[in-house]
Amino acid sequence: MLPFQEQIISDLLEDSNGGVVVLSSGLPIHTLVASVLLLHHPSQGSLLILSASDSQKSSISRPNPSSSHNPIIPTDIPGDLPSHHRTALYSSGAVFFVTPRILIADLLTARVPPSSVCGLLILNAHRLTDTSTEAFIARILRSLSRTAYVRAFTDRPHAMIAGFAKAERIMKCLYVRRLHLWPRFHVLVSGDLEQAPPEVVDVRVPMTLAMRGIQQAVLETMDACLKELRKTNKVDVEDLTVENGLFKSFDEVVRRQLDPIWHTLGKKTKQLVSDLRTLRKLLDYLVRYDAVTYLKYLDTLRVSEGVRSVWIFAESSYKIFELAKKRVYQAVQAAGVRVIANRKSNKRRRVNGDNLKEDTGSDVNNGTIDANAGVVLEEVLEEAPKCKVLRVKNHKNITSPKEGSVSADNRGDNSDIILVVCKDERSCLQLEECIMKSPHQVMRQEWEKYLLGKAELLGLRKSNKKRAHEPKGFGILDGAVAIGSSDSSDPRGISKQENAALLAAASEISCLGSDAKSIPPIQFYALEKDERVLDIWRPSVIIVYHPDVTFVREIEVYKAENPSMKLKVYFLFYENSAELQKFEASIRRENTAFESLIRQKSLMMIPVDQDGRCIGPTTLSEPNSVVPQNSLTRKAGGRKAIEKEMQVIVDMREFMSSLPNVLHQKGMKIVPVVLEVGDYVLSPFICVERKSIVDLFQSFASGRLYHQVETMIRYYRIPVLLIEFSQDKSFSFQSSSDLGDDISATSIISKLSLLVLHFPRLRLVWSRSMHATAEIFASLKANQDEPDEHKAVRVGVPSEDGIVEDDVRAENYNTSAIELLRRLPGVTDSNYRPLMDGCQSLAELALLPVEKLAELMGGQKPAKMLREFLDAKCPTMP
Template sequence: MAGNTGELLEFDRQIFLDLLNEDGLVIMAKGLGVDRMMLNFLKLYCSPKSFVLVLNTSNYQEEYFIEELKAHNVDLIPKIITSQYSSIEREEIYLQGGVLFVTPRILVVDMLSKRVPIHLINGIIVAKAHKMIESYQEAFITRLYRQNNKNGFVKAFSDAPSTFTSGFSQVEKVMKNLFVRKLFLWPRFHATVTGCLEKHKVDVVELLIPMTKHMVTIQTAIIDIIYTCLKELKKGNPSLDTSDLVVENAMSQAFDNIVKVQLEPIWHQLSGKTKQLIDDLKMLRLLILFLTQYDCITFLNYLESVRTNGTRLNKYSLWLFLDSTNVLFTHARKRVFGDSTVATENSKTRAEFIESDQLDTLLEPNPKWSLLTKILEEIKDMDCNSEEKRVLICALDERTCYQIKNYLIHGEREALMRNFNRTRSEKNKISLADGTGNENRNAEISISPIMVKLSKKSKEKRKSNEAENQEETSKKKSKTDAIHLNPEEIEGLPLDAITIHPLHGCSDPYSLTRVLTALNPRFVILYDPELVFVRQLEVFKASRPGQQLRVYFTMYSSSAEEQKYLTALRKEKEAFETLIREKAAMVIPEEREGKSDSCQQFSCDIQSIAMNVDTRIAGGRSQVNRNRKIIVDVREFRSELPSLIHKRGIDIVPITLKIGDYILSPDMCVERKSLSDLIGSLNSGRLYNQVVAMTRYYQRPILLIEFVKNKPFVLESKRFHPGEISFQDLTSKVALLTLQFPKLRLLWCDSPHSTAELFEQLKLNHDEPDPNYASEVGDEENAVVQYDMYTPKTQDFVLKLPGISIKNYRSIMNNIKDFQELRTANKERLIELLGNTNVGKNLWEFIHSVNQKVSATSTVSRKK
């Protein structure tokens, strides 16, 4: 966190000293400042005398670190290594030392190509270490690093404890990939953290506000609908683990991952009803969020659009026909139109109401708005200097911030009417995501028919406000995330300044941190509860012991909003408790750090060794070829396969290949396709050209179709397969491809692990590939034109003649019309065309020896 990087807090110093003395993995509670801790280590190594690599950082994170390091006047500013640098330039930068942010794919290729002086690296710092659970490139880098450098350090950081408890021994798996033995856990309830933050406590004013009668009824109806959907989901899929399929989890974003883990392997077997239920649960979670987050007009618009879109797409969800749904729609309309609107379902009566003058008595305000006014009035009446009355209001997303701004400037009635007028036209549809405001703020939401009718009534008012609405829209599109309100904009509140900032969805994730440091507020109003920001405020106050800070914490009582916040607290606490128990029971061997040659991670897999044992030799000694290698296209390092191949003891040679993705032997070329890539390549015809090139230059062309682990191992789902076979089917296209190219072989693998094992088996008893030949194949100019001039069979025939190679066969084909002309060509002409005396002589002798045999055979036949 910016501004807190000067003087370290007590627990900061303890973490720094622990990790400075020993390599390890640090897992901190969210909001305690994992970036601040990383920044202190980066300051230590920003010198030409050091050479430190930083992995797994985002672009914003890199810019933030560099900005802070510049402010601290370090000796050498870190560099960001991307593909814009050539290989020669990268090699020079590596030799200059300092701290380098490198993308994993580039670093892996440079390490394998010996461009990086691995033995000179002082250490590696890994950010977001929890991503190594599913990642592979960072693990590949640390393995290459430890194989060639036994003295450097590895320090990893994470602030996501829950991700380490989602499976079996996940934290131990990450530590194994990092080659570290120490695990440092720093939860919020750690004695040192608690003692440090309690010394300089934030003055917190917790304000619980009840929801309106309609909001309570709507929330109850949504929860009933969620419960019914979960019940139907369990009923239709009895094999599911139902322990996590509860209403409490369904209201959090983690529920999507829970369902994904269980259903992804059998997704192709699920019924349409099950898939619809999963989509409905996502939508209902957003619905219950929007209830407390946005005003009544926005909520009703979204609700009406769900039904309208379902009707238009012929997707009728089960929940739309429940009794609770009628209650939901009824009270959602009552919040906007009042009780008289829903007294009858007769559209004519409703239309008459719309045309009446009762509209001025409607539009239920957001209860938090009035509470916000009371808080600001309290701040205004406080006995302190006006310069100290700096107020920061933090809301969930950008849309909520602009609603607060409009309320503070125009008042609740005018703000609601402005929003109402803005939604009545198709030209000014509300942008609302198919997710929370921070997930996607630009998705479109339909306007309900009721809104359009009401808009006609407000036509004159709309014209008067049209210019102002356009101005607000342009402000929304600006890059500034914070909204500053001047004193004259808020009548009756002579505050020095009010700044409104979103908690999520900022264009820059460090924007709130910068605003908090630059503004240095005296009062913070937490409009929406957010666990991470609460912790940031605690650290912010502890780092400024002499400064007063009051935080107003607003929340709806007995609401889904409150439940979500408490659930986040509980789950983080349970995650740390689980990690503490795992740490106590963890037994880690000393060689885990990889600083000795006895580390088992550097040896081949047991299955790989067993495959190369010759039982005819006494004792079954291993016949593993230490020089085994596979040539890999540099673009393939985005996948997991190169790392798994290297893990099996096979050397990886990264080269930019024009033909194929993997070269296993001099005559074996593999083109790897994922299922989605296979479909796209077949449709575009690109795969056909790739197979043509492989069959032309390699004796054994192979098409590898690789599926994703824990996903269906099928090309097409039987459920969606038509009754008759069509040439447009995926299976038909694959069959036609094999008929067109008889030499082509297909490999089917259910995961990259299976592919690596299969590659090792295919390499047995085969020569090693030649990197020089592989890099030259297909690199000739106008290669595509040459491919089209001659048939593959003609080229194959010419390439099989003595002395003919990939480098000189075009000289023969372009200058000799046919085989008859080749037979009559003299020795001098062949030598001239091939550019080599011995090669030309061998070809001439072969052709004339064949001619003599043919002539002798013809003479014998005539005598008979």
């Protein structure tokens, strides 16, 4: 462990209440957590780790070879484990990974002994909010144990400043008062990392002329879209810069600002937000993928977006399509014939109508043609400049390649493994082929796939035939796209003559054989996997093909932990590129985030009690909480005592949302159970099915909502469908201009109308946010009895002997007969239940006299209507 890491642990242990640690991106959180685990003793109680990703779990559980201590390996607590087994694990004093949904349910049901948990370790603290399940757990744990601590970690400083006083709000909801900031420019951190730095070679690779033209065109188009977005006057223009547009979070920031008024925006403004995301991908893919794959992606955009996009009609956008096409091929107007070059056999194919003739000659590769009019397809297949540099560096560093791959078991301190780091797995696979073959061969293979994909669409090849050696799983970049018959004057499209030349080239493809070569000791790593590979492979040379700030810090820590190891690092940058600009901007953004956190730390106010512990937000369920004024009533000049605590029975699956946390904050008692009917039971008669907007659309599409409402109506007198909107989004399905007068099968309003018509007793409740839902629940529970947990669990579950108790007797009812009864004349929502209680079947109902019907139906008029209908004779059919 490095000295600055030891100092972090020391500072964290000073406060028995815990704290929040914010590190620079790439500094090893798993090392700090593993060090905290080494200090844990079973006699203190169990230590629970929350919100850890799969990669973080594997890193924490992996033994550190440089440590002399026996590691403490945490184990997972699965959700399907019986409750009494989980209680035994909580009391064992060990360390466990546990999901927040399981832990909060066990805390609410008293399956966790109060003194058995010594503390919580929460990872990815930047994702926490006031209503998150982790904050719910911290509040419950604080009410059960005064000695338990909470320690949170994050390496995303820019996410800690998103929103107003986010760091302070996170600390309050976790009941901690210490904020530990450890940026890269900290004196201790910089001193440790710069004591034995690796040998760094900064390789600036010039972009090709076409790549520079595409980049400039994309930036100009992005700037034009930003200018149009500024005209709306509904977005903070300070953040609308091209530099911020290079980051993925930019899309989220813009959308977060527009979400509350999204339904009032025009189609053009909404499309501009989507176009900015597309343009950012175009810049990213330009330096990540080869020329053919990039052209294929543009083809998909031409088909998928079409006339809807705003950017595609910008003044400079035509250059993107034109230059991307010139990087792969050129269709040259020539005289008479179309010549397709076969570079392997040095032959040419002349295409005259449907006839193919073979000819030989050296003039084919130079595009020499005959005297009649036609189109010549000239292959360009521009290779990636970085790939050429990578191949040169490969030959310089590898003098005696070893056969086969090197495993992690036979590595040593003087390992000669070369690690090539890319952003995604597709780039890793393609670079590996470039090492084994040649960049030109790889480009030829991609070119052949591109041509054959177009031939498949027009029926020249069977579309169900699988293309060999093509990696799958890369989303929109897979497969072929449709070819539009656009005019030849439009550079964004493909002319008919050019299309014919492409198909002719596809018909002449001959598979190129590849000679097997010995694989050098090179390992490829994709940054999207988010794994700690440096300690596993222990490379001596690292080639950073796609620079990333997080991985740069990992390299620094790896070298600082191994000062005697010789390590050489190559950084490959495209000179004067958006890639370099994004890398430098990410460093500035992180430093700015830490400066903002330092200012917040000096000004924040965290309330504490007499013992120096953070008070945090209080609720009615806590003994020392302050009762809000609206919960008290005056009576004869005095105040009435607070009534008993409200109770809400909640389905276990609902703990994936934040509503149970908000209900608990409002002072309601939460009882987690497994419900077969509904999501929330508010009283013996009120059952609520909660739907978010996304879930509502999905439930209608699958038909699940119809079944859920049907079962609620069968068992409860007041079934409620709660439609809950997000607080930061518009309280509307769509704009008023989009609402039509006609009924449509695809309209969500029409579907809701049909649902209400089919189930008249169903009540719809619209909620603006989770806090509004809590207020609605409190009003619905007014003057209602509290629900019975045991009865609610049995609803919808038949007993073993088939007998259903009175409180859940609806299961014995004939639902078809009930529907028929409710449609009879004189039968209403207020009298159909007495009719059901007064007779056993429809046959018995038909024999009841008018006097008995009037007694059951509450009046002579509805009784006569029903009696006349039952006694009416059917007309004789001719």
